[in-house]
Amino acid sequence: MKMSKRLLTGVIMSSVVVIVLIVKFVLFGQQAPVAAESFRTKGKPGAKIQVLEYTDFQCPACAKAAGMIDEVYKKYPDKVYLELKYFPLPRHNFARQASAYVECAGAQGQFWPLHNVLFKTQESWAKMSSVDEYFSQLAVSLGVNGEKLAACVKDSAVEAVINKDVESGKASGVNSTPTFFVNGKMVVGGPSFVREVEALIGEGK
Amino acid sequence: MFVVIRVILGVLFVVSGMEKVISPAENFQYVIEGYAIFPPVLAHAASVVFPWIELFTGLFIALGLWLQPALMGMLLISTTFILVVGQAIIRRLPLENCGCFGNLIHLPLQGVIVLDSTIFALTLLLLLNTRETSKFGLDTFYDRAVGSGKTRKGQKT
Numbered sequence: 605m606k607m608s609k610r611l612l613t614g615v616i617m618s619s620v621v622v623i624v625l626i627v628k629f630v631l632f633g634q635q636a637p638v639a640a641e642s643f644r645t646k647g648k649p650g651a652k653i654q655v656l657e658y659t660d661f662q663c664p665a666c667a668k669a670a671g672m673i674d675e676v677y678k679k680y681p682d683k684v685y686l687e688l689k690y691f692p693l694p695r696h697n698f699a700r701q702a703s704a705y706v707e708c709a710g711a712q713g714q715f716w717p718l719h720n721v722l723f724k725t726q727e728s729w730a731k732m733s734s735v736d737e738y739f740s741q742l743a744v745s746l747g748v749n750g751e752k753l754a755a756c757v758k759d760s761a762v763e764a765v766i767n768k769d770v771e772s773g774k775a776s777g778v779n780s781t782p783t784f785f786v787n788g789k790m791v792v793g794g795p796s797f798v799r800e801v802e803a804l805i806g807e808g809k
Numbered sequence: 810m811f812v813v814i815r816v817i818l819g820v821l822f823v824v825s826g827m828e829k830v831i832s833p834a835e836n837f838q839y840v841i842e843g844y845a846i847f848p849p850v851l852a853h854a855a856s857v858v859f860p861w862i863e864l865f866t867g868l869f870i871a872l873g874l875w876l877q878p879a880l881m882g883m884l885l886i887s888t889t890f891i892l893v894v895g896q897a898i899i900r901r902l903p904l905e906n907c908g909c910f911g912n913l914i915h916l917p918l919q920g921v922i923v924l925d926s927t928i929f930a931l932t933l934l935l936l937l938n939t940r941e942t943s944k945f946g947l948d949t950f951y952d953r954a955v956g957s958g959k960t961r962k963g964q965k966t
Contacts, residue, residue: 792839
């Protein structure tokens with residue numbers, strides 16, 4: 605017996621929906637990532653709003669978001685706890701190197717200072733043909749030991765840290781930057797992050 | 810040739826739609842917000858609904874099922890893409906890539922306009938040649954079935 609055209613349409617559509625839901629569950633069904641304690645964090649660990657940010661140092665939207673995050677911290681210094689994770693996008697040729705330098709500066713206590721400087725100078729270094737010397741000079745000017753830094757950025761353990769972050773981001777459905785998980789809820793882009801934080805703080809009033 | 814174009818266009822939309830429906834909607838919402846047309850609430854609604862429309866439109870075109878309305882849907886979608894990307898180029902919005910294929914392909918806005926215009930032209934071509942385009946499609950299969958049913962009924966009476 606032939607299936608009617610409308611019935612066939614319904615069967616096709618429901619099968620696709622079921623397949624998509626299964627694939628979605630398999631790929632991203634795990635619990636949303638949460639912020640942990642490390643030198644890549646800022647704010648009070650027990651703060652009401654826990655944020656995990658996946659960033660790319662060569663992404664212009666991430667540079668803008670960094671300014672927005674600073675504003676949020678000025679406004680609500682005790683209410684937000686943020687952990688940063690690296691998510692260098694393949695199309696940004698220096699993003700991975702930038703992550704390595706920031707990670708290594710972090711090992712010497714200068715994570716946030718180099719993070720801030722790299723975002724502020726992003727437009728200039730993104731156009732350079734090579735960035736190692738520039739990144740190194742910036743880090744040294746912040747008080748980082750140049751020799752230790754040079755050895756650190758070549759260390760495969762640093763590469764492993766970045767890869768781990770990228771993999772954890774992909775497993776949570778991250779494909780662009782900046783992506784935030786605000787109390788476990790995914791939001792993409794600086795303006796969405798600010799809206800979400802404002803909403804959560806507004807709820808608590 | 811029309812059938813090949815039909816299947817290619819359909820598969821293109823299926824792949825593009827599938828990538829977006831599988832990925833969290835927040836990623837596509839971010840893309841839509843980048844075009845600075847919709848307020849966040851509408852951008853969120855569009856990020857949830859639009860990928861499904863894209864996916865089913867592509868699927869029906871590839872299968873040749875409800876072909877004419879599906880082609881008209883594709884025409885409407887490609888027109889929307891051209892307008893949205895066009896206004897972004899005119900307004901010089903700082904978009905690194907279109908985001909229209911999710912994370913699969915990264916195209917600059919100028920490249921997307923060319924691609925969308927090609928899709929628009931090909932869809933129009935298919936619409937103007939529906940009979941050729943529907944060959945080997947499910948619509949043809951059902952039309953034949955209905956046609957032969959009518960003939961048999963006609964013979965009985």
